[in-house]
Amino acid sequence: xxxxxxxxxxxxxxxxxxxxxxxxxxxxxxxxxxxxxxxxxxxxxxxxxxxxxxxxxxxxxxxxxxxxxxxxxxxxxxxxxxxxxxxxxxxxxxxxxxxxxxxxxxxxxxxxxxxxxxxxxxxxxxxxxxxxxxxxxxxxxxxxxxxxxxxxxxxxxxxxxxxxxxxxxxxxxxxxxxxxxxxxxxxxxxx
Amino acid sequence: xxxxxxxxxxxxxxxxxxxxxxxxxxxxxxxxxxxxxxxxxxxxxxxxxxxxxxxxxxxxxxxxxxxxxxxxxxxxxxxxxxxxxxxxxxxxxxxxxxxxxxxxxxxxxxxxxxxxxxxxxxxxxxxxxxxxxxxxxxxxxxxxxxxxxxxxxxxxxxxxxxxxxxxxxxxxxxx
Numbered sequence: 001x002x003x004x005x006x007x008x009x010x011x012x013x014x015x016x017x018x019x020x021x022x023x024x025x026x027x028x029x030x031x032x033x034x035x036x037x038x039x040x041x042x043x044x045x046x047x048x049x050x051x052x053x054x055x056x057x058x059x060x061x062x063x064x065x066x067x068x069x070x071x072x073x074x075x076x077x078x079x080x081x082x083x084x085x086x087x088x089x090x091x092x093x094x095x096x097x098x099x100x101x102x103x104x105x106x107x108x109x110x111x112x113x114x115x116x117x118x119x120x121x122x123x124x125x126x127x128x129x130x131x132x133x134x135x136x137x138x139x140x141x142x143x144x145x146x147x148x149x150x151x152x153x154x155x156x157x158x159x160x161x162x163x164x165x166x167x168x169x170x171x172x173x174x175x176x177x178x179x180x181x182x183x184x185x186x187x188x189x190x191x
Numbered sequence: 192x193x194x195x196x197x198x199x200x201x202x203x204x205x206x207x208x209x210x211x212x213x214x215x216x217x218x219x220x221x222x223x224x225x226x227x228x229x230x231x232x233x234x235x236x237x238x239x240x241x242x243x244x245x246x247x248x249x250x251x252x253x254x255x256x257x258x259x260x261x262x263x264x265x266x267x268x269x270x271x272x273x274x275x276x277x278x279x280x281x282x283x284x285x286x287x288x289x290x291x292x293x294x295x296x297x298x299x300x301x302x303x304x305x306x307x308x309x310x311x312x313x314x315x316x317x318x319x320x321x322x323x324x325x326x327x328x329x330x331x332x333x334x335x336x337x338x339x340x341x342x343x344x345x346x347x348x349x350x351x352x353x354x355x356x357x358x359x360x361x362x363x364x365x366x
Contacts, residue, residue, distance in 0.1 A: 027349045103242065103246070126334060
């Protein structure tokens with residue numbers, strides 16, 4: 001049953017995931033964290049961090065990780081969990097495969113028509129909103145702690161947030177290097 | 192060399208060496224597929240990138256499928272898609288299998304407490320960049336705000352937002 005649910009969920013993510021890796025984030029987050037509780041918010045954030053540091057698209061990475069974790073948390077062994085990984089990844093890729101083949105076969109000439117273009121005109125601003133939602137949803141106690149519960153960690157977290165936004169946004173520091181700095185800061189200040 | 196094996200290998204290679212997601216792989220794909228192997232022309236490549244960007248799904252997979260299909264129809268598409276997905280699949284699988292053992296390690300836990308807020312910032316920054324690229328103005332700025340609030344505050348599924356936006360764009364185009 002959980003295999004079917006994994007397959008359907010990641011097929012949907014593949015089918016409706018507009019706007020590339022980051023655009024897909026809120027969809028992946030909504031499905032895996034909010035709707036199915038396969039991952040916690042901090043686990044999801046960790047996957048995003050790991051995806052930044054390892055090669056490969058974030059969509060594939062989260063499908064693989066999620067497929068494994070969901071099955072493993074349901075009490076199955078390593079081998080069955082690997083099958084879960086494969087199921088989720090296959091389900092994510094399948095809509096792309098079908099859609100791109102269909103477009104190559106017959107819809108290439110329709111891609112520039114006003115009708116298709118107007119649909120994309122509607123999607124573009126919405127994808128910005130999707131990404132904003134992903135950011136807002138990740139700004140929670142699991143990732144930042146709270147001023148009451150742990151004021152020290154909350155303060156450091158906010159400082160790291162601002163520093164990373166400034167570092168990658170204005171100073172154009174490589175995101176991977178920025179993650180390494182943050183890890184070092186965490187080790188020094190939040191141990 | 193067998194073209195299926197060759198295309199699989201080329202995209203496997205591209206899959207291994209792309210850090211930082213889909214768009215970072217465009218120059219690598221161009222070098223391998225356009226300049227070295229000459230599987231597609233430069234102009235075709237620009238069209239493929241434009242379509243792969245606007246379609247749903249993982250960008251890298253979309254591009255790989257296109258090129259594979261151009262080479263050897265459906266079987267070619269399967270080869271290139273497999274090649275692109277396999278490196279990340281194997282790497283993340285290894286991490287998923289062993290990360291849970293390290294997660295509770297005090298050093299690793301402290302590092303990830305520092306990494307998490309940084310990652311949130313890494314997602315916040317492209318939000319603004321994407322907003323600029325979408326050419327938002329004061330008549331359209333409410334659309335992303337409304338979408339974000341619907342998802343964040345009301346818990347609406349992003350799938351519905353996508354559907355409504357597509358229909359909205361279609362209706363707007365007919366006015």
